[in-house]
Amino acid sequence: MQNFAILLAKVITIGFTVLTFILVVITLVRPEWIESAINWIGELIKSLGNWNYLIAFLSACIESLPIIGTAVPGTNVMILIGGFWGKSHLFLTLIFAIIGAMLGNALGYWIGKVIGSEIIEKYGEYFGLGKTEEKILKKQIKKNGFWYIILGKFHNFTRAFIPFIAGISDMETKKFWLYNMIGSIIWAIAMNVIGIFFVDIYPDILRNLGYIIMAGMLTFLGYMYFFQREKLVKYLQDKNREIEEKIERKSKKI
Structure with a gap:
């Protein structure tokens, strides 16, 4: 059962990565297709009405969970809901997104505190989180915990694992909840504001995506x-x- 869960998570992650690559290629070659798809999504979101609050809550919560959070495009969902629904229903959209993000972070923190080290030891390598990454994240959280928890919300890998590593590192619970609340509020506001601007200018973004990607890569x-x-x-x-140490341990077992 555990092996199946790991395989499923890897398939989902690879699937989303491939899908993202395909969408980027389509956007560069046929931007009008993506524009039509976004228009359709916008109409769908508007037709869902108050269900958007539940979607905002669940997407914000699930994307903050360790492992599965890396495969959930919660930020993209939040931007679209923020733009097409939150533009005229901002307060409640923010409330549900903030609560979802806080609960997801809290659950990740609790899992890390209780069984985090065991999970990394057994399954971390399947998700790109080995002892090296764990050591780096622990060191940075102890040194810059405030900024890591807040800014970590804006990256698909760190938002899923930073609260988890904070739990493993035994970060003080009160301190974590303070950082968690601040980070979730900033993230929710930022995603909704980006969404509101995005729905007004996305045709221009799609037409100039190649230049945007090139500028981003050069900057990085x-x-x-x-x-x-x-x-x-x-x-x-x-x-x-x-x-090398892992290979050596495996060779000794053989």
């Missing part, structure tokens, strides 16, 4: 080269050491 590569090069080299060295 420049940042990594000039500001994170030493940390990246150290991470790769630690990761290679971890892999």
Whole structure:
């Protein structure tokens, strides 16, 4: 059963990655198709009415859970709901999104506190979270816990694992809840504001997506080269050491 759950999670993650790549390619080649799809989604969201509050709650909650949260496009869902529904129903949309995000983070924190180390030991490598990543995240959370929990909400991997690692690291519960509340409020407001602007300008975004992607990649590569090069080299060295130790342990068992 556990192996099936791991396989299912990996299939879902790979599926979403492939789907994202396909959508990017389609957007670059046939932006009018994506524009029509977004228009259809917008009409669907408006027709759902108050059900959008439940969707906002569940997407914010599930995307914050360890492992499965990496495969759930909760941020994308929140942007669309924020734009097409939250634009005229902002207060309640924010409330449900904030509560969902806080509960998802809290559940991840609790799981990490109770059985987190055991989960990483047995299954972490299947999701790109080995001992090297665990050590880095623990160190950063102890040093910059406030910023990691708040800003971690804006990345699909960190939002799923930062609360989890905070639990493993025995972060003080009161401190975690404070950071959790602040981060969830900032995230919910940001996603709704982005959504409101997005629905007004997405045709222009789709037409210029190639330039946007290129600018984003160049910015990222420049940042990594000039500001994170030493940390990246150290991470790769630690990761290679971890892999060699695993191979050695397996060879001894054989």
